[in-house]
Amino acid sequence: MEENGKDSGVVAMAACYQGFDPAAYLQYNYTPPRADFERTDSIVPWKLACLHRAFTEGDVSGELLVDIGSGPTLYQVLSGCEVFKKVLLTDFLEVNRQELRRWLQDEGGCNMDWTPYLQHVCKLEGRRPSEWTEKAAKLRQVITDVLPVDIHLPQPMASGALPSAGADCLVSCFCLEAASPDLAAFTKALGHIKRLLRPGGHLLLIGALGESYYFGGPGVKIPVVPLNEEQVCASLKETGFTLIRLEVYTLPQDMRVGVDDVTGVFFVKAKKE
Numbered sequence: 001m002e003e004n005g006k007d008s009g010v011v012a013m014a015a016c017y018q019g020f021d022p023a024a025y026l027q028y029n030y031t032p033p034r035a036d037f038e039r040t041d042s043i044v045p046w047k048l049a050c051l052h053r054a055f056t057e058g059d060v061s062g063e064l065l066v067d068i069g070s071g072p073t074l075y076q077v078l079s080g081c082e083v084f085k086k087v088l089l090t091d092f093l094e095v096n097r098q099e100l101r102r103w104l105q106d107e108g109g110c111n112m113d114w115t116p117y118l119q120h121v122c123k124l125e126g127r128r129p130s131e132w133t134e135k136a137a138k139l140r141q142v143i144t145d146v147l148p149v150d151i152h153l154p155q156p157m158a159s160g161a162l163p164s165a166g167a168d169c170l171v172s173c174f175c176l177e178a179a180s181p182d183l184a185a186f187t188k189a190l191g192h193i194k195r196l197l198r199p200g201g202h203l204l205l206i207g208a209l210g211e212s213y214y215f216g217g218p219g220v221k222i223p224v225v226p227l228n229e230e231q232v233c234a235s236l237k238e239t240g241f242t243l244i245r246l247e248v249y250t251l252p253q254d255m256r257v258g259v260d261d262v263t264g265v266f267f268v269k270a271k272k273e
């Protein structure tokens with residue numbers, strides 16, 4: 001522990017993120033082959049199917065959904081925006097919060113066209129893909145803010161950002177393992193975000209398995225704590241979450257495109273009792 005009370009590994013992680021490049025990151029992970037809606041074995045359709053099922057199978061409800069560590073992406077809340085009246089996006093970096101605000105303000109300058117994602121989730125909802133414009137409008141209506149977050153703080157968001165009871169549901173994708181220097185910090189961060197959730201609320205957690213690094217931009221190599229399923233389950237148990245479902249996707253060879261060394265992706269639905 002350093003004299004200012006911050007763990008040295010956490011301080012080093014924050015430094016790694018100074019070169020993060022949202023446009024490059026989107027290009028690496030959210031375009032084909034990893035986001036190929038024509039392929040049933042592509043990662044993004046698998047993630048969207050997990051989230052759609054989790055948000056719509058009847059046990060998740062409430063007013064407020066918070067996405068922890070949104071990065072420059074909003075696919076995480078495409079299904080949730082139909083279930084919650086209010087959605088908050090959050091990230092550690094201003095460059096990512098700006099990327100999200102540019103899309104929300106719909107004034108151009110975005111580094112990503114989310115249309116295929118909106119069309120795909122409309123199909124999952126039994127709607128015509130052409131209803132993507134209504135879904136985009138719904139998103140812009142329910143996402144009321146894009147706020148700073150730091151999962152390594154006991155209080156990750158500014159006080160007053162959430163109702164005192166907490167959020168009704170949290171979603172977090174590829175953030176905790178990529179922002180934590182080691183497994184202990186990952187588990188501690190899980191405990192920190194749990195405090196943002198009301199009792200009885202749900203956590204939808206997506207993350208990388210077996211990943212030790214990824215590129216957050218050209219030449220921006222960011223270390224990741226490599227996780228396996230057992231460690232994810234142990235961390236959830238240690239922080240007092242009740243596991244409802246764990247699903248695992250193993251990357252086909254041609255999804256390993258050199259932007260990271262991830263071997264699989266986990267999806268967790270859990271509950272804070």
Ligand SMILES: Nc1ncnc2c1ncn2[C@@H]1O[C@@H](CSCCNC[C@@H]2Cc3ccc([N+](=O)[O-])cc3CN2)[C@@H](O)[C@H]1O
Nearest residue numbers: 029034043069071092093149150151174175178179214260
């Ligand atoms: N202290 C902090 N608190 C909160 N957020 C923080 C903090 N530090 C950094 N952040 C925030 O966390 C970051 C989230 S992006 C992290 C990317 N994770 C790795 C990457 C993702 C990915 C995506 C898709 C697929 N796939 O197979 O389809 C695989 C993979 C595996 N590689 C970033 O937004 C940063 O801004």
